[in-house]
Amino acid sequence: MKKIIALLFLPLAWSCQPPDDTVKLLDELVVSTNYDTDISFDSYTTYSMATDTIGFVSNKSPNDTIITQRESDYPRPVLEKVQTNLAARGYNRVDSDEDPDLRINVYVVNDFNLFQEIVYSNYYYPSYYGYGYGYGSYYGYPYVNTYATNTGSLVIEILDLRNITPDKKVKVIWSAYMGDVYSTIDLIKQSQEAIDQAFVQSPYLDRQ
Amino acid sequence: MKTVLVILITFCYTASQAQDNYFYLNWDVTSPLTNKEWIGTTATRGAKLGFRKFIGSERKFSVGGDINWSYLREYKPKETFQQPGGAITTDYFNDIFNFGVAASGQYYFPLGEREHFFPYAGLGLGAGRNTYSVSYNIYQDQESSWGFLARPEAGILVRISQRRKLGAMAAIHYDYLTSKSESYDYNNFSAIGFQLGIMLMQW
Numbered sequence: 001m002k003k004i005i006a007l008l009f010l011p012l013a014w015s016c017q018p019p020d021d022t023v024k025l026l027d028e029l030v031v032s033t034n035y036d037t038d039i040s041f042d043s044y045t046t047y048s049m050a051t052d053t054i055g056f057v058s059n060k061s062p063n064d065t066i067i068t069q070r071e072s073d074y075p076r077p078v079l080e081k082v083q084t085n086l087a088a089r090g091y092n093r094v095d096s097d098e099d100p101d102l103r104i105n106v107y108v109v110n111d112f113n114l115f116q117e118i119v120y121s122n123y124y125y126p127s128y129y130g131y132g133y134g135y136g137s138y139y140g141y142p143y144v145n146t147y148a149t150n151t152g153s154l155v156i157e158i159l160d161l162r163n164i165t166p167d168k169k170v171k172v173i174w175s176a177y178m179g180d181v182y183s184t185i186d187l188i189k190q191s192q193e194a195i196d197q198a199f200v201q202s203p204y205l206d207r208q
Numbered sequence: 209m210k211t212v213l214v215i216l217i218t219f220c221y222t223a224s225q226a227q228d229n230y231f232y233l234n235w236d237v238t239s240p241l242t243n244k245e246w247i248g249t250t251a252t253r254g255a256k257l258g259f260r261k262f263i264g265s266e267r268k269f270s271v272g273g274d275i276n277w278s279y280l281r282e283y284k285p286k287e288t289f290q291q292p293g294g295a296i297t298t299d300y301f302n303d304i305f306n307f308g309v310a311a312s313g314q315y316y317f318p319l320g321e322r323e324h325f326f327p328y329a330g331l332g333l334g335a336g337r338n339t340y341s342v343s344y345n346i347y348q349d350q351e352s353s354w355g356f357l358a359r360p361e362a363g364i365l366v367r368i369s370q371r372r373k374l375g376a377m378a379a380i381h382y383d384y385l386t387s388k389s390e391s392y393d394y395n396n397f398s399a400i401g402f403q404l405g406i407m408l409m410q411w
Contacts (some may be wrong), residue, residue, distance in 0.1 A: 032295035
Protein backbone atom coordinates (compact mmCIF):
# COMPACT_ATOMS: atom_id res chain seq x y z
CA MET A 1 0.00 0.00 0.00
CA LYS A 2 2.87 2.35 0.76
CA LYS A 3 4.20 1.85 -2.75
CA ILE A 4 0.80 2.73 -4.16
CA ILE A 5 0.63 5.90 -2.11
CA ALA A 6 4.13 6.78 -3.25
CA LEU A 7 3.06 6.21 -6.85
CA LEU A 8 0.10 8.49 -6.31
CA PHE A 9 2.22 11.35 -5.07
CA LEU A 10 4.77 11.23 -7.88
CA PRO A 11 2.51 12.79 -10.52
CA LEU A 12 1.08 15.13 -7.89
CA ALA A 13 4.51 16.45 -7.04
CA TRP A 14 5.41 16.95 -10.68
CA SER A 15 2.13 18.67 -11.45
CA CYS A 16 2.76 21.47 -8.97
CA GLN A 17 3.46 24.98 -10.19
CA PRO A 18 6.87 25.22 -11.85
CA PRO A 19 9.41 27.43 -10.09
CA ASP A 20 10.01 30.85 -11.57
CA ASP A 21 13.05 31.09 -13.77
CA THR A 22 14.21 34.21 -12.00
CA VAL A 23 17.68 34.38 -13.49
CA LYS A 24 16.20 34.52 -16.96
CA LEU A 25 14.00 37.48 -16.04
CA LEU A 26 16.42 39.33 -13.80
CA ASP A 27 19.35 39.61 -16.16
CA GLU A 28 17.77 42.63 -17.87
CA LEU A 29 15.81 45.54 -16.43
CA VAL A 30 12.33 46.39 -17.63
CA VAL A 31 12.59 49.66 -19.52
CA SER A 32 9.54 51.90 -19.72
CA THR A 33 9.66 55.29 -21.43
CA ASN A 34 7.04 58.01 -21.73
CA TYR A 35 7.11 61.33 -23.54
CA ASP A 36 5.05 64.38 -24.27
CA THR A 37 3.79 63.89 -27.81
CA ASP A 38 3.27 67.65 -28.27
CA ILE A 39 6.97 68.38 -27.89
CA SER A 40 9.45 68.71 -30.74
CA PHE A 41 12.62 67.36 -29.24
CA ASP A 42 14.73 68.72 -32.07
CA SER A 43 14.03 72.28 -30.91
CA TYR A 44 16.25 71.90 -27.84
CA THR A 45 20.00 72.20 -27.90
CA THR A 46 21.57 72.19 -24.45
CA TYR A 47 21.09 70.45 -21.16
CA SER A 48 22.54 70.39 -17.69
CA MET A 49 22.87 67.52 -15.26
CA ALA A 50 24.84 66.35 -12.26
CA THR A 51 28.01 64.42 -13.04
CA ASP A 52 28.67 62.41 -9.88
CA THR A 53 25.44 62.47 -7.89
CA ILE A 54 22.10 60.84 -8.44
CA GLY A 55 18.97 61.31 -6.38
CA PHE A 56 17.58 58.74 -4.00
CA VAL A 57 13.95 58.67 -2.98
CA SER A 58 12.94 56.13 -0.39
CA ASN A 59 10.11 55.79 2.05
CA LYS A 60 12.33 53.45 4.02
CA SER A 61 15.16 55.92 4.43
CA PRO A 62 13.56 59.34 4.10
CA ASN A 63 16.74 61.10 5.19
CA ASP A 64 18.77 59.76 2.28
CA THR A 65 18.21 62.00 -0.72
CA ILE A 66 21.29 61.52 -2.86
CA ILE A 67 23.83 58.88 -3.81
CA THR A 68 27.28 60.33 -4.42
CA GLN A 69 30.20 58.81 -6.24
CA ARG A 70 32.17 59.05 -3.01
CA GLU A 71 29.92 56.57 -1.26
CA SER A 72 28.99 54.37 -4.21
CA ASP A 73 30.46 53.41 -7.57
CA TYR A 74 26.99 53.53 -9.10
CA PRO A 75 26.40 57.22 -10.01
CA ARG A 76 29.27 57.91 -12.39
CA PRO A 77 28.86 55.06 -14.92
CA VAL A 78 25.12 55.66 -14.95
CA LEU A 79 25.43 59.40 -15.50
CA GLU A 80 28.15 58.95 -18.10
CA LYS A 81 25.91 56.57 -20.03
CA VAL A 82 23.11 59.13 -20.03
CA GLN A 83 25.50 61.80 -21.27
CA THR A 84 26.87 59.53 -23.99
CA ASN A 85 23.40 58.85 -25.31
CA LEU A 86 22.39 62.51 -25.19
CA ALA A 87 25.57 63.48 -27.02
CA ALA A 88 24.88 60.87 -29.68
CA ARG A 89 21.47 62.47 -30.19
CA GLY A 90 23.05 65.88 -30.68
CA TYR A 91 22.49 67.54 -27.30
CA ASN A 92 25.26 69.51 -25.63
CA ARG A 93 25.88 69.56 -21.91
CA VAL A 94 26.40 72.98 -20.31
CA ASP A 95 26.61 74.19 -16.74
CA SER A 96 23.45 75.08 -14.88
CA ASP A 97 24.28 78.78 -14.99
CA GLU A 98 24.62 78.76 -18.79
CA ASP A 99 20.88 78.85 -19.37
CA PRO A 100 20.35 75.25 -20.57
CA ASP A 101 17.22 74.27 -22.48
CA LEU A 102 16.79 71.03 -20.57
CA ARG A 103 17.52 69.63 -17.15
CA ILE A 104 18.25 65.93 -16.73
CA ASN A 105 17.22 64.39 -13.42
CA VAL A 106 18.52 60.94 -12.56
CA TYR A 107 17.39 59.24 -9.38
CA VAL A 108 16.58 55.92 -7.79
CA VAL A 109 13.17 55.33 -6.29
CA ASN A 110 13.03 52.73 -3.56
CA ASP A 111 9.65 51.31 -2.54
CA PHE A 112 8.02 54.62 -3.31
CA ASN A 113 4.90 53.14 -4.92
CA LEU A 114 5.30 55.26 -8.04
CA PHE A 115 4.25 52.23 -10.01
CA GLN A 116 0.92 52.17 -8.25
CA GLU A 117 -0.37 55.27 -9.93
CA ILE A 118 -2.13 56.22 -13.07
CA VAL A 119 -0.64 59.63 -13.70
CA TYR A 120 -2.77 62.04 -15.67
CA SER A 121 -1.80 65.10 -17.60
CA ASN A 122 -0.86 68.12 -15.48
CA TYR A 123 -0.38 66.04 -12.36
CA TYR A 124 2.01 67.98 -10.16
CA TYR A 125 4.44 66.63 -7.67
CA PRO A 126 6.95 68.48 -5.50
CA SER A 127 10.48 68.60 -6.75
CA TYR A 128 12.51 66.38 -4.47
CA TYR A 129 15.69 66.36 -6.45
CA GLY A 130 17.29 68.15 -9.28
CA TYR A 131 16.06 71.41 -10.58
CA GLY A 132 16.07 74.04 -7.82
CA TYR A 133 14.16 74.45 -4.64
CA GLY A 134 10.79 76.09 -4.89
CA TYR A 135 10.06 74.45 -8.21
CA GLY A 136 7.68 71.63 -8.93
CA SER A 137 7.43 69.29 -11.90
CA TYR A 138 4.55 67.90 -13.84
CA TYR A 139 3.88 65.33 -16.50
CA GLY A 140 2.23 66.54 -19.67
CA TYR A 141 0.86 63.10 -20.57
CA PRO A 142 -1.04 60.31 -18.87
CA TYR A 143 0.68 57.00 -18.26
CA VAL A 144 0.13 53.78 -16.39
CA ASN A 145 2.74 51.62 -14.75
CA THR A 146 2.58 48.27 -13.03
CA TYR A 147 3.80 48.27 -9.47
CA ALA A 148 5.36 45.88 -7.02
CA THR A 149 6.30 46.66 -3.47
CA ASN A 150 9.87 46.60 -2.19
CA THR A 151 11.23 47.54 -5.52
CA GLY A 152 13.67 50.03 -6.86
CA SER A 153 13.66 51.87 -10.14
CA LEU A 154 16.27 53.95 -11.83
CA VAL A 155 14.49 57.00 -13.20
CA ILE A 156 15.66 59.51 -15.78
CA GLU A 157 13.63 62.63 -16.45
CA ILE A 158 14.08 65.39 -18.98
CA LEU A 159 12.63 68.71 -17.81
CA ASP A 160 11.79 71.59 -20.11
CA LEU A 161 13.53 74.68 -18.72
CA ARG A 162 12.51 76.83 -21.66
CA ASN A 163 8.86 76.82 -20.72
CA ILE A 164 8.71 77.23 -16.96
CA THR A 165 5.22 78.33 -15.99
CA PRO A 166 4.62 81.64 -14.17
CA ASP A 167 4.05 79.69 -10.95
CA LYS A 168 7.44 78.03 -11.40
CA LYS A 169 6.33 74.61 -12.58
CA VAL A 170 8.73 72.68 -14.80
CA LYS A 171 7.31 70.21 -17.26
CA VAL A 172 8.68 66.67 -17.53
CA ILE A 173 8.77 66.00 -21.26
CA TRP A 174 10.46 62.57 -21.21
CA SER A 175 10.96 59.93 -18.56
CA ALA A 176 12.43 56.47 -18.35
CA TYR A 177 11.75 53.92 -15.61
CA MET A 178 14.12 50.98 -15.32
CA GLY A 179 13.59 48.26 -12.75
CA ASP A 180 14.06 46.42 -10.64
CA VAL A 181 17.48 47.70 -9.57
CA TYR A 182 17.37 45.78 -6.30
CA SER A 183 17.15 42.37 -7.97
CA THR A 184 19.88 42.63 -10.53
CA ILE A 185 22.66 40.20 -11.29
CA ASP A 186 25.06 42.97 -12.35
CA LEU A 187 23.64 46.33 -11.31
CA ILE A 188 25.92 48.71 -13.18
CA LYS A 189 26.05 46.71 -16.41
CA GLN A 190 22.30 46.17 -16.46
CA SER A 191 21.63 49.82 -15.65
CA GLN A 192 23.87 50.94 -18.51
CA GLU A 193 22.19 48.54 -20.92
CA ALA A 194 18.79 49.75 -19.76
CA ILE A 195 19.76 53.38 -20.36
CA ASP A 196 20.88 52.48 -23.90
CA GLN A 197 17.56 50.69 -24.44
CA ALA A 198 15.61 53.70 -23.14
CA PHE A 199 17.16 55.82 -25.87
CA VAL A 200 16.82 53.11 -28.53
CA GLN A 201 13.07 52.95 -27.95
CA SER A 202 12.86 56.77 -28.04
CA PRO A 203 13.95 57.64 -31.60
CA TYR A 204 12.07 60.97 -31.43
CA LEU A 205 14.57 62.14 -28.82
CA ASP A 206 16.99 63.59 -31.35
CA ARG A 207 18.20 67.00 -32.42
CA GLN A 208 18.97 66.04 -36.01
CA MET B 209 -4.00 23.47 -2.23
CA LYS B 210 -2.23 20.74 -0.24
CA THR B 211 -5.13 20.54 2.23
CA VAL B 212 -7.61 20.21 -0.62
CA LEU B 213 -5.55 17.42 -2.13
CA VAL B 214 -5.30 15.51 1.13
CA ILE B 215 -9.06 15.81 1.70
CA LEU B 216 -9.82 14.70 -1.86
CA ILE B 217 -7.46 11.74 -1.73
CA THR B 218 -8.88 10.67 1.63
CA PHE B 219 -12.42 11.04 0.32
CA CYS B 220 -11.72 9.16 -2.88
CA TYR B 221 -9.92 6.37 -1.06
CA THR B 222 -12.77 6.02 1.42
CA ALA B 223 -15.34 6.09 -1.36
CA SER B 224 -13.43 3.47 -3.31
CA GLN B 225 -14.06 0.99 -0.53
CA ALA B 226 -17.68 0.77 -1.74
CA GLN B 227 -18.62 -1.66 -4.51
CA ASP B 228 -17.94 -1.30 -8.24
CA ASN B 229 -16.09 1.94 -8.46
CA TYR B 230 -12.64 3.29 -9.02
CA PHE B 231 -10.49 6.17 -7.97
CA TYR B 232 -7.84 7.44 -10.32
CA LEU B 233 -4.94 9.82 -10.44
CA ASN B 234 -3.56 10.80 -13.81
CA TRP B 235 -0.64 12.78 -15.07
CA ASP B 236 -2.05 15.18 -17.62
CA VAL B 237 -0.29 16.62 -20.65
CA THR B 238 -2.21 19.54 -22.13
CA SER B 239 -1.76 21.42 -25.37
CA PRO B 240 -3.71 24.66 -25.87
CA LEU B 241 -5.72 25.26 -29.03
CA THR B 242 -6.78 28.84 -28.36
CA ASN B 243 -4.66 31.96 -28.81
CA LYS B 244 -1.51 29.93 -29.40
CA GLU B 245 0.49 33.09 -29.99
CA TRP B 246 0.14 33.87 -26.30
CA ILE B 247 0.87 30.34 -25.13
CA GLY B 248 1.32 27.57 -27.63
CA THR B 249 3.55 25.15 -25.80
CA THR B 250 2.42 21.82 -24.41
CA ALA B 251 2.18 21.68 -20.64
CA THR B 252 3.51 18.63 -18.89
CA ARG B 253 2.71 19.89 -15.42
CA GLY B 254 -0.85 18.81 -14.86
CA ALA B 255 -2.90 16.24 -13.06
CA LYS B 256 -6.42 14.96 -12.79
CA LEU B 257 -7.93 12.95 -10.01
CA GLY B 258 -11.41 11.62 -9.71
CA PHE B 259 -13.83 8.97 -8.61
CA ARG B 260 -16.31 6.99 -10.70
CA LYS B 261 -19.03 4.61 -9.64
CA PHE B 262 -20.59 2.03 -11.95
CA ILE B 263 -24.31 1.92 -12.46
CA GLY B 264 -25.73 -1.58 -12.78
CA SER B 265 -24.05 -4.93 -12.49
CA GLU B 266 -22.86 -5.05 -16.13
CA ARG B 267 -20.57 -2.07 -15.65
CA LYS B 268 -21.58 -0.36 -18.86
CA PHE B 269 -22.13 3.06 -17.35
CA SER B 270 -20.47 5.07 -14.64
CA VAL B 271 -20.88 8.51 -13.10
CA GLY B 272 -18.36 10.44 -11.12
CA GLY B 273 -16.56 13.63 -10.42
CA ASP B 274 -13.07 14.94 -10.92
CA ILE B 275 -10.77 17.88 -10.49
CA ASN B 276 -7.92 18.77 -12.77
CA TRP B 277 -5.25 21.39 -13.06
CA SER B 278 -2.41 22.25 -15.34
CA TYR B 279 0.27 24.90 -15.62
CA LEU B 280 1.09 26.30 -19.01
CA ARG B 281 4.14 28.50 -19.36
CA GLU B 282 5.97 30.06 -22.27
CA TYR B 283 9.03 32.31 -22.30
CA LYS B 284 8.99 35.29 -24.63
CA PRO B 285 12.32 36.90 -25.55
CA LYS B 286 12.90 40.61 -25.14
CA GLU B 287 10.37 42.67 -27.03
CA THR B 288 9.46 46.35 -27.26
CA PHE B 289 5.79 47.24 -26.98
CA GLN B 290 4.89 50.61 -28.42
CA GLN B 291 2.02 52.45 -26.80
CA PRO B 292 0.65 55.97 -27.19
CA GLY B 293 3.26 58.30 -25.75
CA GLY B 294 5.84 55.67 -24.89
CA ALA B 295 7.20 52.17 -25.03
CA ILE B 296 8.15 49.32 -22.75
CA THR B 297 10.86 46.72 -23.33
CA THR B 298 11.22 43.46 -21.48
CA ASP B 299 11.40 39.70 -21.74
CA TYR B 300 8.64 37.84 -19.96
CA PHE B 301 6.80 34.64 -19.17
CA ASN B 302 3.18 34.05 -20.08
CA ASP B 303 1.44 31.67 -17.70
CA ILE B 304 -1.95 30.04 -17.47
CA PHE B 305 -3.04 28.11 -14.42
CA ASN B 306 -6.02 26.03 -15.49
CA PHE B 307 -8.26 24.49 -12.86
CA GLY B 308 -11.49 22.55 -13.38
CA VAL B 309 -14.14 20.69 -11.43
CA ALA B 310 -16.53 18.44 -13.35
CA ALA B 311 -19.23 15.85 -12.97
CA SER B 312 -19.01 13.18 -15.63
CA GLY B 313 -20.66 10.13 -17.14
CA GLN B 314 -19.04 7.29 -19.10
CA TYR B 315 -20.11 4.47 -21.36
CA TYR B 316 -17.89 1.36 -21.49
CA PHE B 317 -17.54 -0.54 -24.74
CA PRO B 318 -17.53 -4.32 -24.63
CA LEU B 319 -14.09 -5.77 -25.26
CA GLY B 320 -13.26 -9.43 -24.83
CA GLU B 321 -14.51 -11.00 -21.65
CA ARG B 322 -14.48 -7.67 -19.80
CA GLU B 323 -11.83 -8.75 -17.38
CA HIS B 324 -8.79 -6.66 -18.19
CA PHE B 325 -9.61 -3.93 -20.71
CA PHE B 326 -12.39 -1.38 -20.37
CA PRO B 327 -12.45 1.18 -23.18
CA TYR B 328 -14.83 4.03 -22.59
CA ALA B 329 -16.13 7.37 -23.87
CA GLY B 330 -17.60 10.02 -21.67
CA LEU B 331 -18.50 13.63 -21.11
CA GLY B 332 -17.69 15.87 -18.18
CA LEU B 333 -19.50 19.11 -17.43
CA GLY B 334 -18.59 21.59 -14.75
CA ALA B 335 -16.77 24.82 -14.02
CA GLY B 336 -13.24 25.93 -14.64
CA ARG B 337 -11.04 28.84 -13.74
CA ASN B 338 -8.11 30.17 -15.71
CA THR B 339 -5.57 32.53 -14.22
CA TYR B 340 -3.64 34.35 -16.93
CA SER B 341 -0.46 36.07 -15.84
CA VAL B 342 2.52 37.84 -17.33
CA SER B 343 5.74 37.90 -15.33
CA TYR B 344 8.52 40.31 -16.24
CA ASN B 345 11.53 40.99 -14.07
CA ILE B 346 10.02 40.98 -10.57
CA TYR B 347 6.65 42.31 -11.72
CA GLN B 348 3.49 40.44 -12.55
CA ASP B 349 0.15 41.27 -14.15
CA GLN B 350 -2.68 38.83 -13.64
CA GLU B 351 -6.27 38.24 -14.63
CA SER B 352 -8.58 35.37 -13.60
CA SER B 353 -12.04 34.25 -14.61
CA TRP B 354 -14.39 31.34 -14.12
CA GLY B 355 -16.26 29.68 -16.95
CA PHE B 356 -18.38 26.73 -17.97
CA LEU B 357 -16.37 23.60 -18.69
CA ALA B 358 -17.26 20.86 -21.19
CA ARG B 359 -14.92 17.92 -21.57
CA PRO B 360 -15.50 14.98 -23.93
CA GLU B 361 -13.09 12.17 -23.15
CA ALA B 362 -12.17 8.73 -24.44
CA GLY B 363 -9.91 6.30 -22.67
CA ILE B 364 -9.20 2.83 -21.49
CA LEU B 365 -8.89 1.18 -18.09
CA VAL B 366 -6.49 -1.70 -17.80
CA ARG B 367 -6.79 -4.10 -14.93
CA ILE B 368 -3.37 -5.53 -14.20
CA SER B 369 -4.66 -8.75 -12.60
CA GLN B 370 -7.88 -10.07 -11.16
CA ARG B 371 -6.33 -10.36 -7.73
CA ARG B 372 -4.98 -6.85 -7.52
CA LYS B 373 -7.04 -3.72 -7.19
CA LEU B 374 -4.49 -1.64 -9.00
CA GLY B 375 -4.92 -0.72 -12.64
CA ALA B 376 -3.67 1.65 -15.28
CA MET B 377 -5.61 4.28 -17.11
CA ALA B 378 -5.04 6.26 -20.29
CA ALA B 379 -7.29 8.85 -21.89
CA ILE B 380 -7.45 11.67 -24.36
CA HIS B 381 -9.68 14.65 -23.76
CA TYR B 382 -10.79 17.92 -25.26
CA ASP B 383 -11.52 20.79 -22.88
CA TYR B 384 -13.69 23.75 -23.76
CA LEU B 385 -13.84 26.47 -21.12
CA THR B 386 -15.68 29.78 -21.44
CA SER B 387 -13.13 31.58 -19.25
CA LYS B 388 -12.37 34.98 -20.79
CA SER B 389 -9.52 37.42 -20.54
CA GLU B 390 -9.81 40.81 -22.18
CA SER B 391 -6.25 41.79 -21.35
CA TYR B 392 -4.76 38.71 -23.00
CA ASP B 393 -7.31 38.29 -25.77
CA TYR B 394 -9.12 35.12 -24.72
CA ASN B 395 -12.82 34.77 -25.53
CA ASN B 396 -12.66 31.16 -24.36
CA PHE B 397 -10.02 28.54 -23.75
CA SER B 398 -9.76 25.13 -25.35
CA ALA B 399 -7.14 22.43 -25.18
CA ILE B 400 -6.51 18.82 -25.97
CA GLY B 401 -4.82 16.55 -23.52
CA PHE B 402 -3.48 13.12 -22.85
CA GLN B 403 -3.66 11.44 -19.48
CA LEU B 404 -1.83 8.50 -18.07
CA GLY B 405 -2.13 7.24 -14.57
CA ILE B 406 -3.12 4.67 -12.04
CA MET B 407 -6.42 3.65 -10.55
CA LEU B 408 -7.59 1.87 -7.49
CA MET B 409 -10.56 -0.29 -8.43
CA GLN B 410 -13.14 -1.91 -6.28
CA TRP B 411 -14.86 -4.75 -8.09
